[in-house]
Amino acid sequence: FDAGGISIKPAAAMDEMKYDMCGGAAVFGAMKAVAELDLPINLVGVVPSSENLPDGMANKPGDIVTSMSGQTIEILNTDAEGRLLLCDALTYVEQHYDPDCVIDMATLTGAVIVALGSHASGLYANQPALARALTSAGEYMGDRVWEMPLWEDYQSALKSPFADMANVGGREAGSVTAACFLHRYARKLRWAHLDIAGSAWKQSPKGATARPVPLLLQFLLQRTENGDS
Secondary structure, eight states, X not given: OBOOTTSOOOSTTGGGGGGGGHHHHHHHHHHHHHHHXXXXXXXXXOOOOOOBOOOTTSOOTTOEEEOXXXXXXXXXXXXXXXXHHHHHXXXXXXHHOOOSOEEEEEOOOSHHHHHHTTTOEEEEESSHHHHHHHHHHHXXXXXXXXXXXXXXXXXXXXXXXXXXXXXXXXXXXXXXXXXXXXHTTOTTSOEEEEEOTTTSEEETTEEEOOTTHHHHHHHHHHHHHTTOO
16 A cells, blocks of 8 residues: 555545555466466566555655665655665566566556556567567557657656665656666666556546556467567
8 A cells, every 4th residue: 555655645535545556466467367378488476565654664755775786765755665666676686587578567657647548558668679569469458558768868857966866856757757767777687667557447437457467468478479488
């Protein structure tokens, strides 16, 4: 559950923040589908998780934390906690596995809802072929994505005078700068990020959509058909 921590969210619709774990749920969903279909593929699921609540031991705006990679992060907004979990998950994967590709998914930013609404998930990738494969899988399943820029120009928004980076980059291009934050931990990986904040749940009727499990499953099916295991 994501209450925002010390940077607490407004009360209206905060009950929907139980859906903020939809990224982790999608990992479990994809793993379960692959197991039931008995697909011949080596697949690892990593789910970093935490509740984000106000507490005497909670991170405060202005705190400096050290990520698993050793890079330091200035906390400007405690409600941007998901990327702090994901960056360590990416480091963990890099340190413990030798993956052909890595795909992370999270209800990461409200900004992606402003940009794309609920029809498409935001897609960021550091390999064009990976982006094309995910886009194709999404089109086939009706679980569509739209590729967003991952340009180095946006990295300047994350500058901090006290740490290697800040955890937020301001109001402009919030989904993009969040992805750029994660990219700092994925430069050695063939990596894609799905920002599913707009697509993972709906308000009427209220509930989760299970996206992007259909996209992920089709992507994995395509890889097994092509002999990529």
